[in-house]
Each structure stands twice: as C-alpha cells, then as structure tokens.
Amino acid sequence: MRTKTKSGAPALPLNQIVSGDCIEVMRSLPEASVDLIFADPPYNLQLKGELHRPDNSRVDGVDDAWDSFDSFSTYDRFTNEWLAAARRILKPDGAIWVIGSYHNIFRVGAALQNQGFWILNDVVWRKSNPMPNFRGKRLTNAHETLIWASKSDSSKYTFNYEALKALNEDVQMRSDWVLPICTGHERLKDEKGDKAHPTQKPQALLHRVLVGCTDPGDVVLDPFFGSGTTGAVAKMLGRDWIGIERDKGYIDVAEKRLSKVVAYDKGSLEVTRPKRAEPRVPFGQLVERGLLRPGEKLTSLNGRHVARVRADGTLVAERVTGKANPVGAVLNGSIHKVGATLEGAPSCNGWTYWCFRRDGKTVPIDALRQQIRSELR
Amino acid sequence: MRTKTKSGAPALPLNQIVSGDCIEVMRSLPEASVDLIFADPPYNLQLKGELHRPDNSRVDGVDDAWDSFDSFSTYDRFTNEWLAAARRILKPDGAIWVIGSYHNIFRVGAALQNQGFWILNDVVWRKSNPMPNFRGKRLTNAHETLIWASKSDSSKYTFNYEALKALNEDVQMRSDWVLPICTGHERLKDEKGDKAHPTQKPQALLHRVLVGCTDPGDVVLDPFFGSGTTGAVAKMLGRDWIGIERDKGYIDVAEKRLSKVVAYDKGSLEVTRPKRAEPRVPFGQLVERGLLRPGEKLTSLNGRHVARVRADGTLVAERVTGKANPVGAVLNGSIHKVGATLEGAPSCNGWTYWCFRRDGKTVPIDALRQQIRSELR
C-alpha cells in the first residue's frame, strides 16, 4: 500500500475504504490525483406509502435515511458540493461516471454541466429483469441512466474503443447497455439472508465502465462506496481503487467482500457471451410503424375468417353466428388469441395465420415481422 | 374547425398551424385548455467553435468557461419561459412529453421539476439504426430521452395501460422503446430531394405516446411543430391538434403533409378499456337477484376458508381458532373485507377470491358479476 508519494505530497489511501463523509474526505485528498470517479449517489426517491404486489406481498422499497432530502434545493446543494470536491481531485484528463434515475439524474446532469464537466455520453442501463409496475399506472421503470463526463471539454480522456468493441461482438459499443440487475450469488446477503445493501450494482456494469475508461494501474475513486462493487471490479481488473463510505455496516460488508476478490491474471479477460435469440417483435409495432393501418382487413390463411386491425395492435373479428354464439358477439384480442378462438383451437400462431393484401397478393403478416427484424440487425 | 367556445372564452385554434414564437402564442391561448403537450425543443447542440442561442443568434466568442455558462443560462431562461407558458395552458389533469438528448435533457428535466411538473417516467428511445461514432472517440449515441410528466403530483393523468400492453404482445410496456429513426418514404423531402427537416421524428414514436396518453377527441399541442409529425399522427388517431411553428418553410412542409393525412375509421381507434370502466355491480345484487341465496356457502380460492352469504350482501365467516383468536370469533363484512382479514392481507378482491358451487363445479363469484354486466349491455 502506498503511503507517501515521491514528491512528498499527501498520499492517496489506495486500495482502502475510507470511513467518513465523502465531501470532507475528498477535500482532504490531494488535488488532480485521481483518474476516474464512479459515483452512485442517493437518488432522492420520494416514496409515499407502502406498495404491495398483486399477490399482496409487500415491496421492500428504499426508505433509508441516507436517501431522504427535504427539498430539491437541499439535494442540489448536496450534489454541487460533492461534485465540486470530486472535480478538484480529478486529474485534468480525468473523467467521472454518475448513475441515477429520473428522480435525480436531471439535477445531477445540469450540475455537472454548470461546473464545467463535459458530457461525453449518457448511457442507458436497460435492465433485462426490472421490477414491474404493479398497479398499471405507469410504464415499467426498466432502466437507469449513467452520465459519462470528462473534467473539461479539453480533457484527453481515456477511452478504450477497441476493447469495448471486442466486448460487443466486434460492433461499436452503443449508449444502451442491456444487463440484468444484481441477483443470485452475486447479491450480498447478511446473516439473516436479507440483502446487505438495498442498491447493489451488478459487476458487469462496472466491468464495462472500467475496461472502457481506465487502464491497468489507474486510480479509481468511488465516493458512495456502499457494498463495494466498484472496488471489487477494479481489483479484479488490476486498477487501484479508493472507496469512501459513511455507514460502518456497509464498510464491514465491503471489506469482507474485497478480501475475497482475486485479481485476474494479466492478459485474461472473460469473453463468454450468450448467443442472441431472434428479437421479439410485438404485433403492435407493425401498426405503430405504419406497416398495417388501423381498420385494415386481415384474412385467415384458410380464407374462412376476417378481422380488422385496431390502433392498439389488437384484432376485432365478427364471430360467426352459431349455436355457441347466437348473437354473433364481437371478438377482440391479440392476433394469436383471436385466431385460436375462431378456429376453436387451444392456440394459434397469429403471425402465420393472418394475411394482408398488398398489390393484389395475399401475404402472411410474418413477412412484415421479418422486415422489422432485418432492420434490427 | 372551432372558432368560438360556448362560454365566449377565446377559442382554441384546433387542427391548425399557428405561425409565430411558441412562447407568445401559448401566452395568447386560454389557460387550462389543452390535454397533452408534445415538445421537441431545440437541443442546444454545442458544436465546437459555434454557439447559438435558442433564437439562432450567434454567441460572440469569449473565454471558454464563461462562454459555456452564458450559453447554458440563456438556454435555461428559454426553457423556463416556454415550459411556464405550456404549463399555463395545460388542464389540471394534463401532461407533457419532452424529447431531447444529453445536450439539453438534463436542463429540461430539472426545469420541469422546479416548475412543479411531476415526472411519471423517463423513456428511452433506443434507435435501431443510429449514426455510428465515426471517429471511435465515444460510444455510439444510440438513443434519445423523453420525459413524461403530469402538470402536478395530484393530476389524474390519462394512461391507457391496457392499450400499450396490447401494443406490446400483452406484456406491460417498458420505459425503453426500440424504434428505427425516420427514413425512407416517411422522411419528407424538398424539391431537391434533401430532407425537408433535420430532426423529423418517426410517426411510430408519436403513435405510442398518443395512444398511451390521450383519448380520441383530446387536444394535443406541439409548440415546436417542425415537419408536423405530432399533428399527422394526432389526425390519424382522431385527436384534435394545434401546431406552433416559427419557420415559414416548415409550416409549408407540414401543411402539405397534414392535408394528405387520412384519419383512421373511428371503430379502429377504440382501444382495450380498463376493467374500472365497467359498471360497478354491488355484491348485494347477486343476492337480490337470487343468483346466490342467503345462507349459501362460499369457499376461498385456496380452499382454506368458508363463509356464508347473508341477506344484506355481507359475508359471515367462522375464524379459524388459533393463537391470535382463541375463541374463534365471528367475522362479518363485505366480501373484500372478510377475505382480507382471513388472509391477513392488506386488501383482497373478493370477486376473484370467493367461489360458489354449481353443478359440481367451483366457480368464482366474478362469473355472476359478468353475467349481470352482460345483461346491462
């Protein structure tokens, strides 16, 4: 562990967790000494009451004291202070990553710009397994936002373009990253088996950030260290790290975690990537994209049934009048459901069952799905 | 076209493009008169060497740090002014969508929150075919961000949850939308074959916003109308629209475009309705109508509890004797209350929880409610 620099300047507490308030601690560190800062500040969630799942189980929300601020202006003051302290210790060519949600990220982004940081990208972490919206009142909140910014617009920031491209099947890395949330064995638990930290980030996220924006031997600082994901990945990747954390309990968790982390041997980088399945295309997209018009008539493959497209991507069919349905009731639902009901079958692949007409020809709607899939590749 | 309201208040210029500065025009419109605003404001792109104010005047070159600060504060002033004007004309239960990139969206989001708008979701438009980063210096900027906010935290905003779920293969719609950028036939061209507007948005994006957040007949206003995508999709979907645009050239393009747009037929615009919209049927009606007899035995879905129907439409259950209730007290109340108490749950939908027996089969009482509802139609 380094304790003194050659120049005699105050030393950096490398590969340690420093206990205390991150603003004070950062102010005590030497200026222009850190290559990268990764920050996961409080999101300032404003939860009102309790939330239950449809099965009546209670959602364990983030109601910790550290996430509570009495107003936007209190939160803004806090944000400006820690960002200013972070800016001071960054090297001129250094950079910062901050992660947040819509509750706080707009205020953080504006503060970054106001202080002279230069935004390089905003990155969307698309969660493959987010928590749904249980009451059906909003969209599933399925992503979080990261901001990547250099210290100034003239910084020669580190960007390992080729490494990220290699991580992405040799295609340029994009600003949207699909990654699962942190669960399973990676999620740290306490003695009772409960989660040790409410907002532990997945290592894969940090892996991508550190591979892309640091080199081995760089100094990475995390002012909101929490369960220590930044330190764990930095250690694995042979980067020096500094963690700052206020909560003794989290420090214990992180220290235990870091003691078990083994650095990769140099030159080895895991490259296992699952093969991608064909992307799912909702039928509604054909309507949204204008490939089929609401009101347009679809015919079944056998020609016996007709249905019309609606603006929300469902079909409406006039049911044939018969014993089971003397009034000819209207039938509405997905392409699969309507097809199955009309055929009296347990299931039906609507993509190959329903056809539309173009230029005098009858074509299964699956052709339109193929068209969309080819655009996605 | 409407020109005067019954009350004599100034009329809304429905289904027209109003020429002029959007701040001034919005200030001239009646307050609390618009259901939804969709805004695609200038992005304040900071291309090196040239800084532009929102009014397109060039910022004189000064010291870099001061220069950028000046640019941000000018942009913030502009943002706050148009948002305030937009807020005034929004109905109390109205909502706003704003689209932007990392250059401006953080400032827009913070301004929205500062003015009292209540953010409902931030949505990521993930472009399936973005422009690559040619120099390999950053990540491919493959998305834009939209913010959906209601006028206040108490607004009863419109959200057609079921319709968006239907558009997405019967899975809850998420906050990340994969859609291609506007190209091909949809992209408007001028006489020379060049693109008629630099940032024309795809119709699919507006389709999703308008199907999800408005009903037919709602008033949708776009203060930065541009090539008129908002108006075109609103017209197709049977919504009233108002466009405001400063540039005569864009007005010509949009007017030509709008004149060719054909609205979908009304029947196709109907969208899957929420269950709440169904007429309410008090449980007591099942007893009154003789569908259930007083004294009849109901069983819980899981088979663990039994209750009897009373003549006033309440249930009586013998509570299971146990530690918490050594005397096995009698429990009486609504189908919901009795179910919730027996399960120890915060709430319970008695309609799907309680079952009765007919012809040897166990059926949820909700089937009887369905029967009454179908008679009401």
Next chain:
DNA sequence: TCTATACTTGAATCAGCAG
C-alpha cells in the same frame, strides 16, 4: 440426480370514488 412446480424478489416518486 434430474425435472417440474412453487415461491421469492428487485432504487417504486404505483387508486379512485362516494359521502
């Protein structure tokens, strides 16, 4: 040991109406 089913959980600003 393998398979199928059941249960648990995740940074959440998560209801609407009648009286």
Next chain:
DNA sequence: ACTGCTGATTCAAGTATAG
C-alpha cells in the same frame, strides 16, 4: 380536504421444494 370502502394489479430470474 378528509374518511372509508371498493376492488384492480406483475415480469424475469433465481432459489426452494416436491416428485
């Protein structure tokens, strides 16, 4: 504005249990 009652609402993974 407040109170109280009705009754609507979830997706993907991982782990635990049963067969």
